[in-house]
Structure formats: C-alpha cells, structure tokens
Amino acid sequence: MEFKDKRVIISGAALGMGNLISRQFAAAGAKVLACDVNLEAVETLAAEIRAAGGTALGVSADVESYDSIQNAVDTAVREFGGVDILVNFAGGAATRTFQDFAPFWERKPRLLEWGVNVNLRGALYFARAVFPEMMKNPGGGVIVGIGSIDSETGTNNVEYGCSKTGIKGLIKSLAVVGAPYNIRAVCVIPGPVLTRANMASMPTLLGHAAEPNELTDFVMYMCSDKARSITGSSHLVDSGRACCAALYKPAQ
8 A cells, every 4th residue: 555645644643553553654655643632752753753764743632622633734734735634543431541430320521521522522623624625635535533342332431432433423424525525434443452451351253352553454444545435434343342242241
C-alpha cells in the first residue's frame, strides 16, 4: 500500500494503536498529524518519526473541545496543505481512566459524560472539522471510526458500550453525506487486542487476541485505494469474540 504525500490525521496518537499507526502511515510516505491531549507524548512521537525519515507533527487536541479539534485540523491544512485521511483512535473507558469502578447505577455523571464525549462526540467533532477540507480534494477522503466489541456483545460499562455503538451510526451517516464528494467512511471494530496484558485472557473463537498491527494493518487497508468501494460499513477484527458472548462475563 502506498500513501506517499497523503495528509493523515490520527487522534489518540500518544499511545497504543494510535501511536503504532502513526508510525506506519509515516513509513508508507504519508504526512502525519499526530493528535492527543498529551502533547509531550505526540511531540516525542513526531520527533521519532522525523528522525526515521518520515514527516510528522505532534499537536494538542482535546476531543472534548471542538475549538481544540479545529485548531488541530487548521494546523494540518497550514503545514500539509489539506487532509486526506482521518483515523479516530481517541477513546477509552472512563472507569479505567478514572479508576472508579462503581456499578452503573452509582456511577458519577462526570464519568458518563466523559465516556460519551471522548468516544463519540470527539469523533463527530473531528469528522465535522475535516469534512470541508476533504470536500476540496479531487480524490475525496477517508474517515475511519474505531468501534468496540462491546457494541456487539453489551457490557457492564454502559456509557462505553453505547458510545461505541454510536460510532457505527456515525459512520453510516458520514458515508451518506460524503458520497457525493468521494468521501468514504468505515468503522473498524476491534475485539481483544494485545495492547494490555489482560486482553490475552479474553475468550475468542480462535483462542487468541489480535496483535496490534493486525488491527492497524486492516485500518490502513481500509484507507487505501484497494478499499475504494467500501463505505458506510462496520468490520469486526475480533478473532470471533462476537460469536461466543455466552462464554464470558462482560468486564467493567
């Protein structure tokens, strides 16, 4: 796959798969804007990419703030000349982030708000901010939303499950409004991925969790011209976990 000179924005680029795919896009010739609320981490990431011969900038982006997101997109336009690809990796479980595992009926409203804002509203905001730029491109653009297996199976982590389910609906609607401008939108739904040790013990039909690059490679395929006829759809990369929901107890 060749992404030479493609202008790519990655949200949630500080850690995990967002960090990995930023490096992969840059290695494939793309100009990468690595975005995260952790500015120090993405600046370090961008410096490492540049040291390896790639093109990257690290910028601060708080996905709870539209103005912060717009500033990031404006940076991509100013420094790279536009936006071709957006991958929304920013997200997380509020319970784990705040280390507050109270049951749903006792969960603080701030955790519910954070879960929806970071996982769903941030993706909506980023899509809104990049759309006018992608509309200017003769080749359109690609928007990738990252869902979760919890949208397929349900979870005790209610705000996380509902916000990740919302990504599927967001992608369908973005595909509808983007089609006249050749803007594609797809949702990639991970199952357990070995970004954390406990993922290895989560049951799947195939008996294993995915390596991080299995997911990021698939996302890059979806962003490539080889997937030019794919839009509005959701795609599981879950080792069959969605087929064996009865075998496990949903995690908090």
